[in-house]
Amino acid sequence: MKEQKQQKLDIGLLDVKRQDCLEGLKSIEDNSIDLVFTSPPYADQRKGKYDSIPVDEYVDWFVPIAVEIQRALKPSGSFFLNLSPHCEQGEKSTYVMELVIAIRDQAKLRYMDELVWYKSANPRKWDHRLKNAWEPIYQFAKERPYINHANIKIPTESAFVNKRGYSSYTSVTGNVGGYHEITDQGIGFTIPDNVLYFPSALLVKDKFEHPAKFPLELAEFFVRGFCPEGGTVLDPFMGSGMVGLAALQYGRKCFGFDTEQRFVDMAYERVNSYRKPPESPKKGTVDIFATESA
Numbered sequence: 632m633k634e635q636k637q638q639k640l641d642i643g644l645l646d647v648k649r650q651d652c653l654e655g656l657k658s659i660e661d662n663s664i665d666l667v668f669t670s671p672p673y674a675d676q677r678k679g680k681y682d683s684i685p686v687d688e689y690v691d692w693f694v695p696i697a698v699e700i701q702r703a704l705k706p707s708g709s710f711f712l713n714l715s716p717h718c719e720q721g722e723k724s725t726y727v728m729e730l731v732i733a734i735r736d737q738a739k740l741r742y743m744d745e746l747v748w749y750k751s752a753n754p755r756k757w758d759h760r761l762k763n764a765w766e767p768i769y770q771f772a773k774e775r776p777y778i779n780h781a782n783i784k785i786p787t788e789s790a791f792v793n794k795r796g797y798s799s800y801t802s803v804t805g806n807v808g809g810y811h812e813i814t815d816q817g818i819g820f821t822i823p824d825n826v827l828y829f830p831s832a833l834l835v836k837d838k839f840e841h842p843a844k845f846p847l848e849l850a851e852f853f854v855r856g857f858c859p860e861g862g863t864v865l866d867p868f869m870g871s872g873m874v875g876l877a878a879l880q881y882g883r884k885c886f887g888f889d890t891e892q893r894f895v896d897m898a899y900e901r902v903n904s905y906r907k908p909p910e911s912p913k914k915g916t917v918d919i920f921a922t923e924s925a
């Protein structure tokens with residue numbers, strides 16, 4: 632069955648509460664969430680914009696939240712955590728690494744993967760180091776997580792059919808490997824690798840001012856790839872509501888929390904003011920999602 636962006640969003644599928652997420656999570660049923668995709672406040676960052684947790688308290692602060700996420704996730708669910716360490720007096724902080732281990736050991740979630748979100752570098756000058764151009768996104772799961780390869784496939788540069796009717800492919804980097812479907816148009820597709828390129832949303836000016844908003848396309852990628860149609864997404868640190876918009880655009884339910892009323896309002900306004908952009912595929916290009924199935 633083809634999956635389409637919703638023409639009109641069903642606002643009833645969104646439930647964002649002004650609440651500390653640790654409290655809010657306790658009201659969510661066991662084994663009910665398909666996907667958690669979130670970015671909590673980074674330690675010692677954004678002071679004055681919203682709550683900021685000191686580095687040496689971060690793991691103890693987050694582990695009880697991860698325990699609730701573990702309880703609320705379905706056995707097929709995934710928890711993606713976007714959290715990037717900062718530098719303090721020239722040295723990179725290691726609290727994020729400590730947290731990953733604590734989530735595995737104390738919240739009893741399987742550590743599945745570390746994805747690279749390549750978002751392009753900030754043009755400012757850094758002494759003694761290169762510019763940072765990426766952030767990690769950690770994937771945890773309860774058991775064997777759901778993934779919809781068809782929804783997140785990407786075209787390969789070339790494809791060759793082998794005896795089993797599948798294609799081996801050459802990627803844009805020249806690596807050959809894997810077996811992937813070939814479409815009736817003769818175009819090869821493969822599943823994406825775990826380096827994702829989505830330019831920072833801060834480069835996109837819109838009326839929703841939030842200092843750390845996700846690009847919509849990044850949130851859509853996780854919703855479509857890791858939450859089945861009609862499933863439920865949770866963003867415990869909802870901010871400006873990008874995850875909510877991505878979820879509703881594709882007919883998923885979404886729960887969210889934020890401690891700031893202005894961000895709860897912003898999330899609802901973002902979803903309420905959504906208008907589906909007109910479809911106008913450019914001549915000579917291929918809509919890679921045109922043949923997708925859930």
Ligand SMILES: C[S@@+](CC[C@H](N)C(=O)[O-])C[C@H]1O[C@@H](n2cnc3c(N)ncnc32)[C@H](O)[C@@H]1O
Binds near residue numbers: 650890
């Ligand atoms: C990094 S931002 C999330 C931005 C979001 N991904 C977006 O696309 O706009 C973190 C958000 O968590 C909120 N927050 C901070 N502490 C919280 C807590 N204990 N529970 C719920 N939300 C919290 C902040 O107000 C902030 O909006």
